[in-house]
Amino acid sequence: MAKIAGGFWFIIIVVVLALQFCDGKVMMEYIGATGKPVTFDEVPINDNIDFYFILSFAIDASPSGNPQNGIFKPYWSDALTPDSVSAIKSKHPNVKALASLSGWSLGSTILRWYKPQNSQTWITNAFTSLKSLIETYHLDGIDIDYENFPKHNETFSYCIGELITYLKNQSVISVATIAPYRLTTLPYIELFNNYGDVIDYVNHQFYTDKVRTAKHYFEDFKQRTIEFDRAKVLPSYEVDGRGIQGDAFFDALRVLIENEFDVNGIMIFSADASATTNATRKFYYEQKSQEFLLNLTRV
Ligand SMILES: *[C@@H]1O[C@H](CO)[C@@H](O)[C@H](O)[C@H]1NC(C)=O
Ligand SMILES: *[C@@H]1O[C@H](CO)[C@@H](O)[C@H](O)[C@H]1NC(C)=O
Ligand SMILES: *[C@@H]1O[C@H](CO)[C@@H](O)[C@H](O)[C@H]1NC(C)=O
Ligand SMILES: *[C@@H]1O[C@H](CO)[C@@H](O)[C@H](O)[C@H]1NC(C)=O
Numbered sequence: 001m002a003k004i005a006g007g008f009w010f011i012i013i014v015v016v017l018a019l020q021f022c023d024g025k026v027m028m029e030y031i032g033a034t035g036k037p038v039t040f041d042e043v044p045i046n047d048n049i050d051f052y053f054i055l056s057f058a059i060d061a062s063p064s065g066n067p068q069n070g071i072f073k074p075y076w077s078d079a080l081t082p083d084s085v086s087a088i089k090s091k092h093p094n095v096k097a098l099a100s101l102s103g104w105s106l107g108s109t110i111l112r113w114y115k116p117q118n119s120q121t122w123i124t125n126a127f128t129s130l131k132s133l134i135e136t137y138h139l140d141g142i143d144i145d146y147e148n149f150p151k152h153n154e155t156f157s158y159c160i161g162e163l164i165t166y167l168k169n170q171s172v173i174s175v176a177t178i179a180p181y182r183l184t185t186l187p188y189i190e191l192f193n194n195y196g197d198v199i200d201y202v203n204h205q206f207y208t209d210k211v212r213t214a215k216h217y218f219e220d221f222k223q224r225t226i227e228f229d230r231a232k233v234l235p236s237y238e239v240d241g242r243g244i245q246g247d248a249f250f251d252a253l254r255v256l257i258e259n260e261f262d263v264n265g266i267m268i269f270s271a272d273a274s275a276t277t278n279a280t281r282k283f284y285y286e287q288k289s290q291e292f293l294l295n296l297t298r299v
Helices: 002-022 082-091 119-137 154-169 185-198 214-227 248-258 271-276 284-297
Strands: 026-031 050-059 095-103 141-146 175-178 236-238 265-269
Touching: 026 271, 026 284, 050 119, 050 141, 050 175, 082 095, 082 119, 095 119, 095 175, 119 154, 141 154, 141 185, 154 175, 154 185, 175 185, 185 214, 214 248, 248 284, 265 271, 265 284, 271 284
Parallel strands: 026 050, 026 265, 050 095, 095 141, 141 175, 236 265
Antiparallel strands: none
């Protein structure tokens, strides 16, 4: 009898652990890119979701936009201090913070990937500068958001792939994500094909594909999961932005589920927009996205 009871509890524990593992949903949100006032504290965070803030952006450039051979500096909103990262992480142990690399522009300079004079030097500089920035700001990882490429972009896959590998194998970071958009999928596919093992999530910017209905969103999502890994692609939403808008986004997520796609998380761009939108809709999509993800784990 005691033996049977022991076996019973063993099975219950295994099932509970398995559920926790399979159902870890993630929420990713870009913050700090626009210069609009926003703090971590304002953003609604559900403690049953792995919530990732993506600080935008760490840039390999001087304030006037000149490339620095792999030496990254933080250019996100001044309000996002190292202390505020610590504070939000102690208040919510489920919070992680990433630095997003590059972004579209710095002031009036359009940022682009460039071919380093020496790839090894670039990787070493990037590793060293990011290690220091990650330690200073108590970060957990990086997101790759280069948005413009020269014709010969093969150094991108090598330099970024080696950088992520190096940051992971030295335990500087535990998570790495990539953020391709409509016109940059090719270099990101090359990166993913060569270094997919060290890339945890694909924050494809679905809003740049400009699909506006649930049906078209589903077709687009299906296409992106073929280009990358089905389990790693997250659906995304731009607040007050392009692509599908309003509750149609949640209809689109339901269509994905009806078609047996896993929705393992949601990416939102951005907290800046949500903080400054129409007062009655502040952080509406963050709140509802987390509720949506939690509903999926309650089966
Ligand atoms: C990157 O390089 C590949 C292969 O040379 C090329 O097909 C692609 O168009 C380039 N992508 C961009 C965004 O320039
Ligand atoms: C860590 O990654 C870098 C970059 O790929 C590589 O050169 C190095 O040998 C790796 N070190 C270990 C201990 O795996
Ligand atoms: C704010 O959003 C609500 C709900 O969509 C709408 O009814 C209201 O008119 C909007 N207010 C302003 C000032 O735009
Ligand atoms: C979550 O489930 C509740 C109860 O079934 C439902 O009322 C609510 O609309 C769902 N929320 C979302 C965002 O799907």
